[in-house]
Amino acid sequence: GAPRKNLKFKKAVDATLKSTPENKILTYNNFYEFGTDKTDPAENAQDLKVEPWTLTVEGEVAKPGKLDVWELINGTQLEERIYRMRCVEAWSMVIPWVGIELGKILKQFEPTSKAKYVAFQTLHDPEQMPGQKNRFVGGGIDYPYVEGLRMDEAMHPLSLLAVGLYGKTLAPQNGAPIRLVVPWKYGFKGIKSIVRIKLMERMPSTSWNQLAPDEYGFYANVNPQVDHPRWSQASERFIGEGGLLGFSRQATLPFNGYGEQVAGLYSSMNLKRWF
Numbered sequence: 001g002a003p004r005k006n007l008k009f010k011k012a013v014d015a016t017l018k019s020t021p022e023n024k025i026l027t028y029n030n031f032y033e034f035g036t037d038k039t040d041p042a043e044n045a046q047d048l049k050v051e052p053w054t055l056t057v058e059g060e061v062a063k064p065g066k067l068d069v070w071e072l073i074n075g076t077q078l079e080e081r082i083y084r085m086r087c088v089e090a091w092s093m094v095i096p097w098v099g100i101e102l103g104k105i106l107k108q109f110e111p112t113s114k115a116k117y118v119a120f121q122t123l124h125d126p127e128q129m130p131g132q133k134n135r136f137v138g139g140g141i142d143y144p145y146v147e148g149l150r151m152d153e154a155m156h157p158l159s160l161l162a163v164g165l166y167g168k169t170l171a172p173q174n175g176a177p178i179r180l181v182v183p184w185k186y187g188f189k190g191i192k193s194i195v196r197i198k199l200m201e202r203m204p205s206t207s208w209n210q211l212a213p214d215e216y217g218f219y220a221n222v223n224p225q226v227d228h229p230r231w232s233q234a235s236e237r238f239i240g241e242g243g244l245l246g247f248s249r250q251a252t253l254p255f256n257g258y259g260e261q262v263a264g265l266y267s268s269m270n271l272k273r274w275f
């Protein structure tokens with residue numbers, strides 16, 4: 001694949017979280033369009049054509065339109081955000097993303113008062129994505145991969161459209177050229193290689209919820225007190241430095257450690273029912 005380009009961005013001031021080594025972020029992935037093993041995306045996604053890339057924004061907006069993603073990447077508004085990332089499979093990393101707040105992008109298209117949810121869609125291109133061509137390679141997901149947020153979640157300042165990590169543009173396996181990052185939710189909400197955003201009045205359907213509704217909800221807030229039907233979510237395997245044993249077991253935090261910022265979004269909700 002093409003080499004990752006250096007980005008211009010405002011560096012994060014928060015230095016309390018120690019990032020997972022870059023080589024692990026680049027080689028231990030979930031991107032089922034390229035296969036279901038953790039090493040498949042790094043092996044199979046290198047030829048994904050990411051330039052040019054257009055992101056369409058439509059639905060309940062006064063000004064529907066298209067965003068030239070490379071104009072955004074080469075622009076001056078990017079900032080670094082060092083976030084915890086917790087996969088529903090009970091492993092976690094810390095990733096130094098570079099991106100722009102999702103809310104800042106959505107505002108440019110002027111959401112209407114009917115916009116209650118935001119739906120996202122990954123590129124659908126079976127010629128480039130072997131998992132979309134073959135159901136067994138793609139893990140049974142009905143492609144394209146789709147995700148969604150409630151409007152207030154999407155407008156929250158922690159919600160990020162990431163275009164890079166470790167100061168460089170994203171590698172294809174991490175969802176180049178643009179992907180979603182919602183740090184208080186399980187990783188599957190962080191949809192990769194996005195081509196379409198649609199603001200909606202109704203809750204959109206989402207890929208993992210469609211595949212196994214008893215196991216994956218729409219909200220998917222990280223919650224150590226709500227177990228997955230097949231495993232505990234109370235702790236996680238943090239992938240840090242070191243070789244094969246370069247991980248440590250740690251307690252999972254409510255809202256992945258972002259409760260102070262986001263718990264208020266859910267104050268009236270039963271989080272066991274709305275998992």
Ligand SMILES: Nc1nc2c(c(=O)[nH]1)N[C@H]1C(S)=C(S)[C@@H](COP(=O)(O)O)O[C@H]1N2
Binds near residue numbers: 031088173188189191
């Ligand atoms: N289009 C698409 N987006 C996706 C996935 C996927 O299979 N396809 N996997 C999700 C899951 S389960 C996780 S944990 C994160 C992994 O992101 P990373 O590989 O960059 O760490 O991407 C999410 N986004």
Ligand SMILES: [Mo]
Binds near residue numbers: 086186187188
């Ligand atoms: Mo995940």
